[in-house]
Structure formats: structure tokens, C-alpha cells
Amino acid sequence: MTALIGIDWGTTSFRAWRMGAGGEVLDRVGDGPGILAAAGLPGGFRQAMQDRIGSWLGTAPVIASGMITSRNGWIETAYLPLPLDAAALAANLTLHEGIHFVTGAVSDPDGPAPDVMRGEETEIIGHLSGGGGDGLFVLPGTHSKWARAEGGALTGFRTVMTGEVFGALRDHTILGRLIQPGPGSEDAFRRGVEAGRQDGALLGRIFSARTLALMDRLAPDQVADYLSGLLIGDEVAQGTRDAGGSVTIIGRGDLALRYQTAFAVLGIAARIAPPGMAQRGLWEIARMGKLA
Template structure:
């Protein structure tokens, strides 16, 4: 019997779970359209829901988090100030067209550089709800999030645009002119991390991705891995200075492994959280919000 339908709906991704009475996964959909693709459908977001999980509809409450609640999403919800936990998120659910939407979080809204997140707060809540410890959470991505949790609450975070900057440098600058496809080089990535952890202006150090190749000290097929390591190395070196408590990486695949490698190069032990943090967070927020 279906107890809850959870959706993690991002800019380019859509994941949904049909869950049973104990939170167990009964069925999964992972290939639905992200919000950009969904908005372009003739029937918009409603069509995306019908096409992706139509057979599930009506069986249980639906709860969704992620960029679907952004200005580019289905319904824009307000940001909650820090600190916050599952109870605060549950109390601020927005019901729209039969779906309960989880709001986002804001850090320093009145300061010189406010920061926001949508979706990552649910994953952190999922980790904490599953018995995970407080500490530093790193969520790699196009816009990586560095979040601090204490006392079971999200207490601080900041965004680092490493993924987007890497793509822009690789595809739209002179650094990318020498890049050639490669099989992937762990050594080149580590070299980049070492360069990234050094002092000095990052924009100056980035140019070494070109000059090392011009001096035949970096193979064309290794440039992308070196550049990735340099950017991630700088991010991790900067972020680790303010780290408090154990480090947990919430992410999947090669990118999470790269961040763990970067932490290891700096002599810091970081663990990768098990999969399912978004789903677990949605379940906990739904439970607090009495949807179950």
C-alpha cells in the first residue's frame, strides 16, 4: 500500500519514489524531465507529473522539493531563515495543485551576500533523520553547497559555483582550445588539486592548465582532469578552513569521489553518505507535517 509519493525535482533532473508505510521504496522513476524541460511541455509541469508518475496519482499524498519551487519552477515558495530543521520545513509546506512543496533556505538575507538553496536542505535533513551526525556537509554539483549542521539543525551554508565555472572555462575560453578527450586521469586530477590548494589568486593559477600543456608537461587528454582538480582543490582548501566536525559528502557517482579524493589530498577524511538522502528527507518532513 502506498503511503507517500516523494519527488526530488531539479533543474535538469526528476526523481520520484512511491513509498510504503515504513518508508520503503515500492517503485522508482528516475528519468522524468527537469524543470526546464517540463516548463517547455505543452501541458507544463502538470503534464510532466502525469507522464512520469500518472499511475501513482491518487494513491497517497505527494511531497516535492528542489528547484521546482524556484522562480523558474511550478510555484515559487519563500525561503526560510536559519537555523532550520525538519519541523520548520514541515510547518512551511506549500500546497499547490495537490502537491505539498518544501520551501528553500536562506543564509544572511539582510547581509551583503545572501545565499540560498533549494533541495539540498531536504538531503541534509534526510541524513540527520537517518541517525547521521552533525558536522560539515558538502553537496557537489553545478553549484556546490557547503553546509554546517549542529544540534540537528542546518545552521549555515554557502554556495560555490565550481561546476558551472569549470564548464564555462572548458567550453568557452582559451583554456579549452588544447583540451582533447581522454580516458580520465587520477594523477592529473591530483596534480590539479595540489595546484588548487596553493596560495595566490585563483584566476592566476587557472592559467597553468594552458601553460603546462604548451610546455608539454600536461597531455591534451589530461587537461580537463587537471583543471577540474585545480578548481575543486581550491574550493576544498578554502572550505576546509572553516570546517567543524566530521565531513560528509552527499552526492552520487564520479563527482562525489572526486571531492573525497580532494579532501584526502589535504589530509582530511570525508565519507560519502549512502544514497537516498533526498527521499529520506522528504519522508521525515512529511511525517512532521502529518501527511502520513
């Protein structure tokens, strides 16, 4: 029997789970359109959801998190200030067109550089609700999130645009002219991490991706891995300057492994959280909100 339908709906991704009475996954969908694609479809978000999980709808409450609640999504919900836990997220669910939307989080809203997240807070709650401890959390992506949890609540975070900057440098600058595709080089990535951890202006160190290639000290099919390592290395070095306690990476695929490698190069042990943190977080928020 279906007890809850959970959706993690991001800018370029759509994942959904049909859950049983104990939060167990009965069925899943992982290949739906992200909000940018769904917004342009005939029928918009409602039709996109119907196309992917229409047979589930009407059987149980629906809860959704991620960029679907952003200004470009189905409904824009408010950002909640920190500290933030599952109970606060549950108390501030927004019901719209029959769906319970999880709001986002804001850090330092009145300061000189406020920061926001949508979706990552649910994944962190999923980790905490599953017995994971407090500490530093890194959620790699186009816009990576570095978050800290204390006492079972999200207490601080910042966003780093490493993924987007890498794409822009690769595709729209002179650095990309020397890049050739290849099988991937962990050695080149590690060299990049070492360069990224060094002192000095990052914009100056980035140019080494070109000069090393010009001096034939970096093969064309290694330039992209070196550049990726340099940017991630700088991010990790900056992010761990004052970090203490455990480090947990919440992410999927090769990118999470790359961040784990970067931490290892810097002599820091980081574990990768098991898959399913978004689903687990949605269940916990729904449980707190008495939806499940």
C-alpha cells in the same frame, strides 16, 4: 499500500519514489525531465509529472522539493531563515494543485551576500533523520553547497559555482582549445588539486592549465582533469580552512568520488553518504507534517 509519493525535482533532473507505511521505497522513477525541460512541454509541469508517475497519483499525498519551487518552477515558495530543521520545513509546506511543496532556505538574508538553496536542505534532513551526525556537509554539483548542521538543524551554508565555472572555462575560453578527450587521469586530477590548494589568486593559477600543456608537461587528454582538480582543490582548501568535525559528501557518481579524493589530498577524511538522502528527507518532512 502507498503512503507517500515523494519527488526531488531539480533544474535538469526528476526523481520520484512511491513509499510504503514505514517510508520504504516501493517503486522509483529516476529519468524524468528537469524543470527547464518540463516547463516547455505541452501541459507543463503537471503533464510532465503525469507522464512519469501518473499511475501513482491519487493513491497518497505528494510532496516535492528542489528547484521546482524556484522562480522558474511550478510555484515559487519563500525561503526560510536559519536555523532550519525538519519540523520548520514541515510547518511551512506550501499546498498547490494538490502537491505539498517544500520551501528553500536562506542564509544571512539581510547581509551583504545572502545565499539560498532549494533541495539540498531536504537531503541534509534525510541524513540527519537517518541517524547521521552533525558536522560539515558538501553537496557537489553545478553550484556546490557547503553546509553546517548543529543540533539536528541546518545552521549555515554557502554556494560555490565550481561546476558551472569549469564548464564555462572548458567550453568558452582559450583553455578549452588544448583539451582533448581521454579515459580520465586521476594523477592529473590530483596534480590539479595540489595546484588548487596553493596560495595566490585563483584566476592566475587557472592559467597553468594552459601553460603546462604548452610546455608538454600535461598531455592534451589530461588538461580537463587537471583543471577540474584545480578548481575543486581551491574550493576544498577554502572551505575547510576553519572547518572542524566530520565531513560528509552528499552526492552521486564520479563527482562525489572526486571530492572525496580532493579531501584526501588535503589530508582530510570525508565519507560519502549512502544514496537516498532526498527520499529519506521527504519522508521525514512529510511525517513531521502528518502527511505520512
